[in-house]
Amino acid sequence: MRATDLEVDLIRAFIAVAETRNFTQAALRLHRTQSATSMRIKKLEAQLGCKLFERNTVSVTLTGLGERFLGVAYRLIEVNEQAFVALKAASSTGKVVLATSETYASCLLPPLLQVMADTFPNVEIELRCGHSWTLLETMDDHGVDLVIATRYPKRTEGSPLRRERLLWVTDEVSQVHLDTPLPLAMFPSGCVYRDQALAALNALGRSWRMAYTCFNHEGLLAAVASGCAVTVLIESAVPESLRVLEHEAGFTRLPSVDIDLYRNPSRSNALLGPVHELICRHFNGWVGPQVPVTRVVV
Numbered sequence: 001m002r003a004t005d006l007e008v009d010l011i012r013a014f015i016a017v018a019e020t021r022n023f024t025q026a027a028l029r030l031h032r033t034q035s036a037t038s039m040r041i042k043k044l045e046a047q048l049g050c051k052l053f054e055r056n057t058v059s060v061t062l063t064g065l066g067e068r069f070l071g072v073a074y075r076l077i078e079v080n081e082q083a084f085v086a087l088k089a090a091s092s093t094g095k096v097v098l099a100t101s102e103t104y105a106s107c108l109l110p111p112l113l114q115v116m117a118d119t120f121p122n123v124e125i126e127l128r129c130g131h132s133w134t135l136l137e138t139m140d141d142h143g144v145d146l147v148i149a150t151r152y153p154k155r156t157e158g159s160p161l162r163r164e165r166l167l168w169v170t171d172e173v174s175q176v177h178l179d180t181p182l183p184l185a186m187f188p189s190g191c192v193y194r195d196q197a198l199a200a201l202n203a204l205g206r207s208w209r210m211a212y213t214c215f216n217h218e219g220l221l222a223a224v225a226s227g228c229a230v231t232v233l234i235e236s237a238v239p240e241s242l243r244v245l246e247h248e249a250g251f252t253r254l255p256s257v258d259i260d261l262y263r264n265p266s267r268s269n270a271l272l273g274p275v276h277e278l279i280c281r282h283f284n285g286w287v288g289p290q291v292p293v294t295r296v297v298v
Helices: 008-020 023-030 034-048 064-091 102-107 109-119 132-138 192-204 217-225 272-284
Strands: 053-055 060-062 094-100 123-129 146-150 159-164 166-171 182-186 208-213 231-234 242-245 257-263 294-296
Touching (some): 008 064, 023 034, 060 064, 102 123, 102 217, 192 257, 217 242
Parallel strands (some): 094 123
Antiparallel strands (some): 053 060, 159 257
């Protein structure tokens, strides 16, 4: 073995001593004897050519070089564990049922599915689409493993994925947003978007009428693209062909919406833990599609 090759066991021993500042406690954590732990530290120091700890009969402290090496040690262990997770994921087989709304499927899922395919190449993903509130109310009864949905007050166990601005949207050229009463295109009753929009209009004292009730995302976009209605969408879902209505156009700023990942507690699928973790990691580092959005202020 070359002098620059570091053994994982030595790194783990170093981290255990650094965190406990005690060789006896570190040995208990590692399930080894104190002398074996001490020998591992000496071997690591010999490989690195420097002293990592100052130790006496009373205390154990990190040297300056030891403090600098601790961050490197954590990264080495993390990479080592990621390698094992990646290999295990690549060999995993089975099926995961993932449900979400058509809106989120259109704008949030494509990059996620790419990551899932790369990480779990032999796992079948069954995709189901519906309204967020319906999917969450029925997930226990329809064999769904995971649901990506707008945060639902009746279920508190969701893992936060991202927060999105909710925007007023109209077509590219019409002046329908000036009509009184304001014609709306909305998802059915129960939709958080709908509730937020109607509450905002009522608070402004602006009259409105429900011109279109749309049961799917494409129908909603068609109603707005016709130039006959205004709707609300999350920012990531606004296509280039539509305009956003700002405060200057008479539309109040809407609250943001939270998107969570819900796991079905009644499902015992062994893949759920790793897939759930992957989805959360993906959204933690995702900034969303960089799509230019046209805004109208007149």
